[in-house]
Amino acid sequence: MSLFLELRKHGKLAAKRNPMYEKNKFGKFWMYFMAVFWAGYLIFFGSTFAFAFDGGATEAYHVLNSGLIFILVLDFLMRFPFQKTPTQEVKPYLLLPIKRNRLIDFLLIRSGLNGFNLIWLFFFVPFAILTITKFYGLTGVLTYCIGIWLLMIFNNYWFLLCRTLMNERIWWIALPILIYGGIAAAMFIPDKSPLFDWSIDLGEGFINGNLLTFIGVLIAIVIMWFINRSLMTGLIYDEINKVEDTKVKHVSEYKFLDRYGEIGEYMRLELKLLLRNKVCKTSLRTVFIVVIAFSCVLSFTEVYDGQGMKNFIMVYNFVIFGILFLSSLMSYEGNYIDGLMSRKESIYALLRAKYILYSIAILIPLILMIPAMATGKLAVLSCIAWAVFVSGCVYFCLFQLAVYNNKTVDLNAKMTNRQNMGTGLQNLIAGAAFGVPLILNVILVSLWGQTVTAWILIVIGGGFILTSRFWLKNVYLRFMKRRYKNMEGFRDSRQRA
Known part of the structure; x- marks a missing residue:
């Protein structure tokens, strides 16, 4: 824990001492302004959906829970323009007696605690307050929101894995396409897909505070954690050692441009x-x-x-x-x-x-x-x-x-x-x-x-x-x-x- 706090302190000091710090203040203000704007936008939609889904044969939270997979896919796509892979100046620390895995763990912890993983709560909290409290009280709202937050952390590490692989080889884009394509086929090809029922049961488990449901999500997060740790360790050291710098497969001269001086x-x-x-x-x-x-x-x-x-x-x-x-x-x-x-x-x-x-x-x-x-x-x-x-x-x-x-x-x-x-x-x-x-x-x-x-x-x-x-x-x-x-x-x- 002390290492995490120390490295986090170093990161803040490095940002403040950067010669571009003063010029970045407006950028930070703009980011905060947009965060507030989108928070209000999600609160509006969360409240609207609560009233729109209410009054049907199925409870409103069951309707939303059946589409949790779609929200996770949307969250995955939203991360591309707004979230980068976690980065940190690790070179100076490699000369110190600190285990490499602990440095990588810091990157992953920082990514998991990123505020981007909380943004969807502005949608789910008002929705839950309007639809869940009348049956399960505030306890149901709290456990439901904790479950949604854990799902977003899992999605964060899944996105991190895909984005890191795609940064190295563009062909890795086939991984999320195949995964989401398979999920779509499993949901829409059968007349009654069990994935919808599973999604409803997952949300119901969060609302009821079912221990097995939370343990299952935590296990999935841990698995993604270790996959990312192994991948990032290899890539960071390859980059630092300049492993790829000597691999020149093809040299293009673009000789057709010679005529333009x-x-x-x-x-x-x-x-x-x-x-x-x-x-x-x-x-x-x-x-x-x-x-x-x-x-x-x-x-x-x-x-x-x-x-x-x-x-x-x-x-x-x-x-x-x-x-x-x-x-x-x-x-x-x-x-x-x-x-x-x-x-x-x-x-x-x-x-x-x-x-x-x-x-x-x-x-x-x-x-x-x-x-x-x-x-x-x-x-x-x-x-x-x-x-x-x-x-x-x-x-x-x-x-x-x-x-x-x-x-x-x-x-x-x-x-x-x-x-x-x-x-x-x-x-x-x-x-x-x-x-x-x-x-x-x-x-x-x-x-x-x-x-x-x-x-x-x-x-x-x-x-x-x-x-x-x-x-x-x-x-x-x-x-x-x-x-x-x-x-x-x-x-x-x-x-x-």
Whole structure:
């Protein structure tokens, strides 16, 4: 216990002493604000479901308990954009007489006690108070909520296992797909699936405080704990020892870019950065998976047939690539910024190359949404309009961050790298890059309809695309005025060996 408290204290001190601590205060405020917002949102839905399920042939809590598996699946998916694998600077402690397993145990304890595992209680507590107290009193509410919390801890370790494996090999995505696919088949193929009854009995066991039910969940948590401990131990030491650094299977030269001169050279550099480094590859894979999933659900199901959700998915698919990579503009280059600054106007060429490459990348979500356009779920003109608007107006906003970003993002460290939140300006612009287009779309559509809105977006986006040389030059000149301050920040925030 003393080791846990000491390492937790070290973690807090390390965060406060980080040169980016002051810039992260706005990011922390924004995270707290969003946490309060979603807590209120879940409380509202928990109360609404309690009244909606009441009055039927089956008690409301039985109806909800029969769908506990669906809530766990939703919780699993929600963790991808919001929760990272537990990280901690373990390198300094490896030189001390501390067992490696105790260090890993600290990571897992911290992950299990993460506040994210409590967020669903804002849904279940009001639901339980309204539906369970009249039969089982406050004791039933308390034991039920403890059981739900334990399920979320189990889901946390299950997510951690899948996310860690997928970070190493993307093919591990087949593991949750097979598991959840098997569960779906077992639930919907038989006329009367026993899984629904099992889910109801599980919730009933929590409400009654059944000791065997709690022991079963605890055993499942312990099993996932040991699997994660074994996996993380091997991966952390492989990373620290640089085991994979010598394994080069294929070298791509992208010779077709030679014809574009210096711009082509920096486009080649950007492609290698995205496709060879662990952090970039993981982010790229995650975005592809999410965009493909959204596109398939929209194209081949009726889940998101509402006009609001259609617009949300369309905007999300186009904007997410830019938000993920351009909100950290120049932060990856912070690892080798000194070399870039040694050549005249190399930063300007780099910015142009990035803009061209990410504008071309807009074609990827456009192609992925062709089935949705073919089925009539999305209008072709609207998709083209958003592609033009994002590559013009939204990218213009995101490229302004190149002037102010001065924090280096480590390209390879995953398990041993301390994950820091983005600066306040990054969070603000990234949030606006997604939220403002959605609001703008609602306003324009309500005033003039889909077709006129699409043409307005094309005109605005096209204007920024045609003037891209001028505003990129402006970004470059402002960056050069701050170059010494930025270079100092890049150097200070690099991970020390």
